[in-house]
Structure formats: structure tokens, C-alpha cells
Amino acid sequence: EAGVAQSPRYKIIEKRQSVAFWCNPISGHATLYWYQQILGQGPKLLIQFQNNGVVDDSQLPKDRFSAERLKGVDSTLKIQPAKLEDSAVYLCASSLAGRSYSGNTIYFGEGSWLTVV
């Protein structure tokens, strides 16, 4: 089966510019996640969607980050304005629908590498 698709794979922007990342989850997966992975650290959840509703965005820096999943399928993560510390890999992941944190396996995309200079 097709995996989680993400684009672009790589992006270099200057600080204070904006950037958007796109994700298409595995077909049939109602739950979609965006993780941030800073070099040398494990992935950190930014936001979780169940269909088109937000389940958890407690760790999303809402002053500069936004995400949407309008039709309950693909999703966009936006950063505006970007800061140097936003340099990271942004991972999209998906899992089958179910109760939150039910233990369903989470499948990850290859990530979008962001460098802010």
C-alpha cells in the first residue's frame, strides 16, 4: 500500500519568511499527526487530527504555526514567520481511526527537512 506522502522534501528559507508543508496520509487513516524532529532529538507531537477535527495541539506554537485538514484527508502545516529554531524535520504520520491513543500503529512519512537561515 502507498505510504504517507509529504512535500516538499527539503526547504531552505530565511528567518521571518513563511513555509508550508503538505501531507497525504495512508488511504483510510482517519488520524493524522504532525511531528517536529530537531536534530539529535526524538520526534515531538505538534498536532493531531481525527478526521478534520483537532484532537491535541497543546505543543503547537500557535503564534507562528498553523495546521489544517479541511476535508479530513490531506493536511497542511504552515510556519509564519519562521525562526532559526524552527530548523527541523517535519514528520507527518497517520493511523487508523480509533479512540485517541488506543495504541494503533502510527505510520510515518519521509519528512520535510526545513532549514531556516
Add this chain to the structure above:
Amino acid sequence: AQSVSQHNHHVILSEAASLELGCNYSYGGTVNLFWYVQYPGQHLQLLLKYFSGDPLVKGIKGFEAEFIKSKFSFNLRKPSVQWSDTAEYFCAVNARGTPLVFGKGTRLSVIA
């Protein structure tokens, strides 16, 4: 808040050596435990998972992990590593009402 500790940042082993990567978590309730692997240039892949039942879990590529509840540990093992096991390994844990939390990862380098 729950946290995950992976004791080793970088492990270097010769081929055929045995592997054990440590993982401890801090959460007193019922948890789900995972090991993910990231091969160079590839995405995170699930290696194995524990939800309940037999605390010794077998995963893909000959890996296994043992859940020891009293020690809050979920160590990953493989009796004989191969060069192709070179990768970064992440332990992760979640519980009801909490997001999946990852450790910082352990880089494994297997040399011939």
C-alpha cells in the same frame, strides 16, 4: 508528564555482536510501548510494539524487546547484529489521554 529515556546516544558494535538498547519511561499507569527504527535516508518504521500480554515481544528482523513493569523498562535486544542494522532506534510510549512520546534515540553503527 511522561518521559522516555534512552541510555545510549551512540552504540558501535561489530557484526555478530549482541545488542541491547536501554529504554526507561516515567508513567505509573497502563502504557503502550514501541520501538521505531530509522535507517539512513528512510522514514521511521515500526520495529515492534507492546500493548498487553506476553512481556517478551518479537518484532521484525530478529529484534525483540522485554517489558519489565517493575523497572519501567522496555529494552530492545538482538542476539547477532548485521551491518544492515545500522540505523537510529527510538523508543516511544503512550497512555490513555496522552500523546506518543519518543526518546531521543540511539544511533547504532555496526562495523565489519
